Amino acid sequence: MSTATGKPPSAYQTDALIAADIDAYLLQHQHKSLLRFITCGSVDDGKSTLIGRLLYDSKMIFEDQLAALEADSKKVGTQGQEIDFALLVDGLAAEREQGITIDVAYRFFATEKRKFIVADTPGHEQYTRNMVTGASTADLAIILIDARKGVLTQTRRHSYLAHLIGIRNLVLAVNKMDLIGYDQGRYQAIVEDYRAFATSIGITDFTPMPISGFKGDNITANSPNMPWYTGVPLMAHLETVELDTTLDQAKPFRLPVQWVNRPNLDFRGFSGLIASGSIKPGDAVRVLPGGKTSTVTRIVTFDGDLDQAVAGQSITLCFADEIDCSRGDVITQAEAPTQVADQFEATLVWMNDEALVPGRPYWLKIGTQTVTARVQAPEYQININTLEHLAAKTLELNAIGVVKLATERAIPFEPYADHHALGGFILIDKFSNATVAAGMLNFSLRRAQNVHWQALEVTRERRAELKHQKPAVLWFTGLSGSGKSTIANLVEKKLAHVGKHTFLLDGDNVRHGLNKDLGFTQADRIENIRRIGEVARLMTDAGLIVLTAFISPFRAERDLVRSMIPDGEFIEIFIDTPLAEAEKRDVKGLYKKARAGELPNFTGIDSPYEAPENAEIRIDTTAMSAEQAADLIVGSLLDA
Amino acid sequence: MSSPVATPAVPVILTHLQRLESESIHIIREVVAEAEKPVMLYSVGKDSAVMLHLARKAFFPSPPPFPLMHVDTTWKFKAMYALRDQMARESGMELLVYQNPEAKAKGINPFDHGSLHTDLWKTEGLKQALDLHKFDVAFGGARRDEEKSRAKERIFSFRSASHRWDGKSQRPELWNLYNARKAKGESIRVFPISNWTELDIWQYIHLENIPIVPLYMAAERPTVERDGLILMVDDERFRLNPGEQPVMRSIRFRTLGCYPLTGAVESTADTLPRVIQEMLLTTTSERQGRAIDHDQSASMEKKKQEGYF
CATH class of the missing domain: 3.40.50.300 (P-loop containing nucleotide triphosphate hydrolases)
Incomplete structure (x- = not known):
């Protein structure tokens, strides 16, 4: 049986190229893409061990850290004389004792193909809040299962939250395969069990994988211990899975305006991060909620004007006409504008000790605009363990509920399921300024865009x-x-x-x-x-x-x-x-x-x-x- | 929606550096849109160099609409002061230099005063400077990969009116929606390059030709060795012990701070690619060269609570 705690497999040995030809190495590395993912599971599932293993196998651990790790492993580790990877990423107990809220810790590693940002959400308490926060920026979620235990309540909870926040790529990592003798039958039973549950909550696709974070099986290379597994190892999957920003390019153009750049009378540009689609000079655009149209004349950047810009790029646009456009507006493809509405059904994840007060005005920040919004008493709350709908008068910390809310003025938006950047929002308490909830707009309640205020001539x-x-x-x-x-x-x-x-x-x-x-x-x-x-x-x-x-x-x-x-x-x-x-x-x-x-x-x-x-x-x-x-x-x- | 959608013929795959750059620019613009009086803390190091470069990109063709502020200890390397003034000129930004008058009056220095030096010049100096100018948001160049305690730091970090960091009242950060609201007197430290690693920083400097202090590259420099640290004798204020003679060594620096406190590494890497090569092949983590972190394992955490960056 191979224990991969020694040198990483050769696929991840980059030393040779670094030493032989640094310029070639740099060229290769500057073309890496970026994948953000989240690991869901508790310490018992081997989450920290898996993250530590990924850092170690991609050589993100320096020798001084490794020496400290080896010493710590012998002193406090749980793995006998072997390296306890969990110690690399844990060390959070002391912080917990100090009462510091750790919602998410971010770790970084890279292979030749990709750079990775891992959102690690420690602890059982505040799990909903932490996981939703970490998942909000993730392209992929790894749902960890202990092969000895199979699908548990917490597996269902993690999967529900990942699905709620709209993560398309789910990896079901059946971990600790070494502890069940790499039993294929047991693995397949767990996968089928999970599939039945996943289908019931609307998850149509996931990638199952038998692994051992501790032993290194199916992490960077296919494990000789499980010849029956025909899929790719975890790292290869992470390196090739399709990115959300790439898919976002196929959607209509949307740019929430962050900043109007006006250095002098001759230049007026609209700056922002492209949320979806692509844009070229000559494209017709519509500015919402106003609805005025114009044509893009230039895509301005520090490095010169661009011929095209795509989702994920921060740019500045100039228009052919002097139309009204300011921070909070959304620049859209002229023939494919977003909806505009002021009443919505939304799903809220409550994140503050002070519960929702229905009727109280909160700040709602969506895209680059902030408006006053009032939330009605919840339609229902969702029990994230049983997924039952419960009656509720309010939402407490970590509660998830479906509500109706109204904004004080109409805003451009898209349902969250279609577009995260134009359907995801936060609620801010007007008094404490705390971020009290994360929300997802499901749909508008009525066609508010057809309701016009009476234009009053006597102002x-x-x-x-x-x-x-x-x-x-x-x-x-x-x-x-x-x-x-x-x-x-x-x-x-x-x-x-x-x-x-x-x-x-x-x-x-x-x-x-x-x-x-x-x-x-x-x-x-x-x-x-x-x-x-x-x-x-x-x-x-x-x-x-x-x-x-x-x-x-x-x-x-x-x-x-x-x-x-x-x-x-x-x-x-x-x-x-x-x-x-x-x-x-x-x-x-x-x-x-x-x-x-x-x-x-x-x-x-x-x-x-x-x-x-x-x-x-x-x-x-x-x-x-x-x-x-x-x-x-x-x-x-x-x-x- | 069945409207025609203009999709690029071939999807454009953005590189990780393009994604990081866009994210940082987005963060910097959000601050400027929502803050009353922002400032960029500029330490002249490589992270500051990247942060300043990103700010210039964010507002081009305008200069960044906020000043640069250097909280000076008077003990930085000469080459740092030179680059600082050059970059202020090039960017068209106002440069504010703040030196804690109390530290100045008491002659606080790294030779006699140990950690008090950092405390008074940097930590206290920063608080005084922010209070003096009434800045409500300060950009800083910290990264999450620098140290374990930074991994969980938010991009927007809230400080009480007395500049203390309170781990209990930090706000969750979802999607790319940052909540910059605060009460009067409170302030925010914003770290736009949180998600960059050391390698990302170096690669970006290389790709974008960003000017950095030459001390990052190896050259023959006068040095002495003390307590396992190689120190550079940058000016006549360096106190030599009896019998101590500066020795010329080929050295470079992985981080830059006050010259009597910053350890060099022996190296012959005199170009940026060679520095990156050396970094990738070496096996000690970045902050080892800085005396400040050796004190105690939780020292960063403690410093942060006290208001140090």
């Missing part, structure tokens, strides 16, 4: 002009009893006095009318604020100066409204009264009730107040009277 600018004022939302926030309503009332009077058109929205008139169907659950609170924001926005469209007086204790809520109002028109006014002072005043006797436990969730008592950090105006009521405060606010508004 909001015209309405404001008629009133000789600049519309604004004066958002008063502060504790109960801080003096918000008192000061807001004074401000409105003073504005009316100088001929300004205003409207004061207060808690009572809104809660009794527009929002009387809402209670005080978190979802209802968000909806309450959202409606107030929408009303305030409509009123600013009408040209009014809107004043609102709500405690609005949470930053995320206030930022939500800020994001709905045109830039510069949302003025946050923090009525800063210390809790002790507000409680001392206790105009409505509410603090007394709250202290007595009669008013649960009372802001300042048993529910937090998040003070604004960057309020446009801060009023310290212990340092000035309500009258002085109102003068200050009116003054700063009229000066602006």
